[in-house]
Amino acid sequence: MSDLNLESELFEKIVWTLIRRPQLNRLEFQRPVQVAKAETEKKGASVQVQLVQLVQMIGRDEHNNKIEFAVKHTPGGDCPEEGDELHVSWEIMTQGSHPVPYFSLQDIGTWSNWELVLRIGLKVLWKSVKMNMWHCKYLQSPPGTKTMDKRRSGALANYAWGAAIYAYLMRSTWPEVESFVPRMGLAHVVEVRLNHFEQRVVCTPIPEPLAKLEGPRYQFRFTVARAKELRTTEGDVTQRLQNVDASWQSLDFEWALGKLSGADLEIAKTRIHCDHCWLQWNSPIGYGGPPSCERMKDKDGNETNRCRECFLKGIPCSWTREDHLGGPGHLTKIPGRTGQGSRDLSGEFHNLLMKSLVTQPEQKNATETVPIPDPEFMKTSEMNQGTRGEPGGLEIEEVAVGGWMRGHWK
Ligand SMILES: [Zn+2]
Ligand SMILES: [Zn+2]
Numbered sequence: 001m002s003d004l005n006l007e008s009e010l011f012e013k014i015v016w017t018l019i020r021r022p023q024l025n026r027l028e029f030q031r032p033v034q035v036a037k038a039e040t041e042k043k044g045a046s047v048q049v050q051l052v053q054l055v056q057m058i059g060r061d062e063h064n065n066k067i068e069f070a071v072k073h074t075p076g077g078d079c080p081e082e083g084d085e086l087h088v089s090w091e092i093m094t095q096g097s098h099p100v101p102y103f104s105l106q107d108i109g110t111w112s113n114w115e116l117v118l119r120i121g122l123k124v125l126w127k128s129v130k131m132n133m134w135h136c137k138y139l140q141s142p143p144g145t146k147t148m149d150k151r152r153s154g155a156l157a158n159y160a161w162g163a164a165i166y167a168y169l170m171r172s173t174w175p176e177v178e179s180f181v182p183r184m185g186l187a188h189v190v191e192v193r194l195n196h197f198e199q200r201v202v203c204t205p206i207p208e209p210l211a212k213l214e215g216p217r218y219q220f221r222f223t224v225a226r227a228k229e230l231r232t233t234e235g236d237v238t239q240r241l242q243n244v245d246a247s248w249q250s251l252d253f254e255w256a257l258g259k260l261s262g263a264d265l266e267i268a269k270t271r272i273h274c275d276h277c278w279l280q281w282n283s284p285i286g287y288g289g290p291p292s293c294e295r296m297k298d299k300d301g302n303e304t305n306r307c308r309e310c311f312l313k314g315i316p317c318s319w320t321r322e323d324h325l326g327g328p329g330h331l332t333k334i335p336g337r338t339g340q341g342s343r344d345l346s347g348e349f350h351n352l353l354m355k356s357l358v359t360q361p362e363q364k365n366a367t368e369t370v371p372i373p374d375p376e377f378m379k380t381s382e383m384n385q386g387t388r389g390e391p392g393g394l395e396i397e398e399v400a401v402g403g404w405m406r407g408h409w410k
Contacts, residue, residue, distance in 0.1 A: 016090075016169065018191040018206065025096070026121075027210070029169050029189065030089045033377070036080040036126065078137070078369035080126040087126065087377065090169055093119040100366040103162040104143035107356045110154040110223045110314030112215040113174070117162030118360075125375060134374055138366040143287045143359035145312040148180035153220070154314025155180045163216065172209040174216055181216075224316045230356055232348040239324045239349040241275060245316035248295055248305050249274075255321040274317035275325060276310050276357050282326075283345045285354055285361060315357055324349060 017030040080086050091098060097107075098121035105117060122139045141158055149155040160181045167173055168184040189206040224245045231240040243250035249272060256268040271278065277293040280286040293307045310317045327347025355361060 015188045015190055017203075018189050018210075020191070020193075022094075025094045026098075027092045027094065027169075028089050028123075029092070029187070030087060034086045034088070036082055036084045036086045078135075080124070080135075081128065081130065083129050085127040085129075086124065087375075089123045089125075090165065091121040091123060092166065092169060093121075100138040100140065100363045101360050102139060102141055103158040104141050104359050105156065105158050105162070106313060106315065106359055108223055108226050108315060109159060110218060110220050111159065111163075112217040112219055113163055113166070113213070114154075114159065116166050117159055120162055120166060125372070134372045135369050136372045137369045138363070140360065140362060140367055145309055147312050150312065152180055153311050154218070156313060159314075167213060170209060170211040170213070171206065172211055172213045174213050176215055176217065178216060220314070220316075223314065227316055227318060227357070230352055232352055234348065241318040241320050241353075242324075243319035245305060246319060248303065248317075250319040255323055259323070268322060271322065274307050274310060275320050275353070276313070276315060276317065277307060278322070279325060279345070279350070279353055280309070280358050283350065283354055283358070287359060313357075325353065326350065 014031060017032075019028045019030065021028055090102075097115070097118040100121050101118045102120050102122040103117050105114070107118065108114075109117075123136065124139060125134065125136045127134050143158075146157040147155050148157050148160045155178075160178075163174065164182040164184050169187050169189070171186045171189060173183070174181065189210070191204045191206055193202045193204075195202055227241055227244050231238055233239075251271060253265075253269050253271075256265055260268055273281065273291070273293040277291040280288075281290045291307075291309050293309065296304045296306050296308050296311050298304050304311075306317050326345050327350040351361075
């Protein structure tokens with residue numbers, strides 16, 4: 001247990017600056033300024049420069065599942081270089097998902113605090129020494145089924161680290177402890193407010209929790225109900241998932257009989273994957289190779305109605321006619337990657353299913369590097385220690401204060 005308590009080793013010296021941005025419904029936690037350090041890693045023929053200690057959470061790997069908040073340097077100058085001034089902030093929405101969620105999870109999850117993990121964003125600002133210019137971007141973690149505990153449903157690394165970071169920054173703990181969620185202690189947080197009238201910065205240490213947390217509770221029945229509610233309407237046709245959490249491979253191909261013929265019909269009939277796995281593999285916004293869609297057994301060795309991927313993600317399998325999963329155009333061409341003249345999946349129902357069951361869409365407009373005007377970071381040693389004298393024992397000489405006040409980044 002103490003192995004998972006990272007506080008003493010990794011967090012004791014970090015003081016996070018909290019800036020409230022009610023106009024954007026978010027709390028922003030800025031880490032003190034860093035100078036990007038580079039570590040070179042050879043990957044095949046190419047050399048990648050990894051900027052380490054981005055948020056000082058690298059290098060712990062209890063279950064071969066370390067999370068790396070590192071920015072990989074790629075040619076083209078869209079990442080910080082060694083020696084650049086680096087500012088990292090976690091953003092937590094006070095309502096709704098972050099527009100660029102850092103943790104690439106599907107919307108529907110089986111833990112009651114899933115939605116809170118999707119409120120978290122990670123923003124990086126840096127000043128290029130070479131170009132003497134400021135840049136900004138949001139990061140998104142790699143999607144997939146990397147898990148903290150393969151025997152537990154919904155124990156994805158992306159979820160567990162998100163739940164841990166949420167509690168850490170909000171200076172609180174989850175009352176219902178799950179062994180696969182790391183515990184990181186409580187962040188040292190100093191709230192910074194600008195008093196424009198007096199041209200003064202007021203810094204107040206936060207001794208209290210920023211939120212009261214509940215759960216996390218495992219709620220698979222609720223997850224099934226949410227999956228059944230997913231629907232879109234195109235013209236007078238309502239599309240929804242079929243056979244949610246039903247018997248294994250509840251597929252029939254009646255829909256294809258009047259529409260497809262010859263090789264296309266034969267190909268359609270070869271489908272064995274559940275909706276999640278079929279979408280993940282066939283969609284142009286899926287994240288990789290063909291999933292096995294291997295049927296799971298329970299601990300007594302009995303077959304279940306779920307595949308391994310859906311079990312790990314904490315969602316039910318469902319078995320829906322392909323022409324609906326594939327979006328508009330199903331009357332003329334077979335959807336997916338196989339078949340002569342097959343076509344890309346698209347459309348409202350497809351997009352809804354991808355976000356709900358597979359992963360967050362990549363927000364290219366925010367994860368690409370944007371040049372920005374000098375955000376005018378300030379430093380201050382002016383401290384209002386408050387009445388509680390927290391955080392105890394920390395010597396705060398200077399707090400880097402974000403001057404990111406122009407509101408041009410939404
Ligand atoms: Zn599957
Ligand atoms: Zn499945």
